[in-house]
């Protein structure tokens with residue numbers, strides 16, 4: 121597996137050398153062959169999306185069993201049918217979320233994907249040209265994440281990590297008591313878990329809306345390549 | 359389990375859970391179907407109701423094993439001071455409070471069964487002659503609420519040794535006066551904080567918290583802490599329990 125990761129790493133690095141920024145011509149036949157989303161990222165992304173839906177929907181049902189705020193969620197957006205069912209989904213889904221998440225994190229760090237795609241602001245030179253920078257800010261679906269995307273994706277990774285650890289605290293407040301101490305006890309962990317869930321739900325809402333609004337992005341998250349038939353105008357949606 | 363949320367005394371659907379739980383049990387699967395449709399996984403046919411259900415049950419058994427492995431017999435649940443005690447302590451059962459059994463102490467006998475060498479029943483006075491201890495711990499319900507209470511009585515390990523229980527056996531089962539039942543793993547039964555409870559939260563003479571005998575397990579969720587216990591037995595076959603048999607995770611450790 122490590123070998124495969126390093127292979128990817130090399131491939132990504134080669135790809136990276138040819139993709140420089142938003143000014144690429146999508147009609148360029150070579151570019152349409154470039155992998156903009158590594159296979160590993162695509163697979164873990166869609167598994168994660170499934171896991172997140174299972175966790176949020178079953179979690180809302182668990183919340184409803186004993187709400188902490190004067191707020192209940194409509195049963196239609198919950199999963200599991202009743203408390204025991206929701207708990208069964210939640211404690212099965214957590215393995216999917218955690219194992220897939222760890223695989224994504226390990227890949228992201230080892231391959232340099234996080235550094236390249238999420239952390240490093242490659243075209244620092246672009247600050248010389250404010251118009252170009254503004255364009256970059258809203259451009260989407262060009263094979264490179266814009267600054268807003270980078271911030272959101274990095275934030276949501278941390279939100280999921282927070283969800284996992286506050287969740288572990290509630291699952292095992294005695295066995296993981298140092299975690300429980302860190303989160304200020306079971307009841308405090310419950311509140312943190314709840315707000316982190318709201319943050320994740322908000323991200324997902326915005327994320328999916330934008331992904332659907334910008335043609336070709338969802339397709340390329342499956343194929344890994346830029347969509348073959350780009351919208352006439354490469355500019356940002358108004 | 360079905361008592362109303364103490365913060366929200368209104369009647370809710372939860373109050374009728376015992377009646378509808380069996381119907382809901384089947385909804386387990388239907389929800390699986392809609393999820394399948396929702397994610398539109400190509401080639402994934404979640405048409406077989408039993409497949410989703412079986413998978414969830416298999417995962418729950420896997421979680422039993424993981425929790426048993428995580429369980430550290432030396433790790434103690436946090437203890438609190440008198441000032442932290444929740445008043446009034448919430449009543450919770452699969453029925454409403456007026457249905458709670460009221461047992462007449464002098465008539466009470468604790469029956470013993472299974473892999474125990476001295477199966478003579480116990481009366482309260484005799485249980486009182488064993489060394490007594492008490493602790494203030496947090497009770498966490500599977501529903502998500504928690505409360506801090508004080509329980510006193512005999513260390514369960516002391517009791518198990520006294521009756522000659524086979525502590526190499528796997529499970530300890532409980533039968534209760536309200537026809538409730540549950541069971542725990544032997545390592546949790548031998549945990550230093552597991553208590554054969556004779557003193558309860560609430561006012562003196564109040565019986566609703568489990569009088570005359572409750573088993574308090576601070577390392578497990580509330581529904582694994584049986585009240586009004588009338589029989590304790592030791593076995594190597596998992597006896598399950600009232601909620602466990604309906605789909606709640608069996609180990610449910612904290």
Ligand code: HEM
Pocket residue numbers: 161165168169172173237260261262263264265269273274276277280324327328331337338339340341
């Ligand atoms: C089913 C709903 C979802 C859809 C349609 C979707 C779509 C997408 C698309 C199209 C991209 C690539 C964006 C681009 O090329 O500019 C992407 C990336 C990403 N999505 Fe989603 N997504 C969904 C759910 C989620 C959820 C629930 C999360 C929660 C953690 C998430 C986290 C991410 C992250 C972190 C990235 C960046 C991945 C990387 O390159 O490392 N997505 N998503």
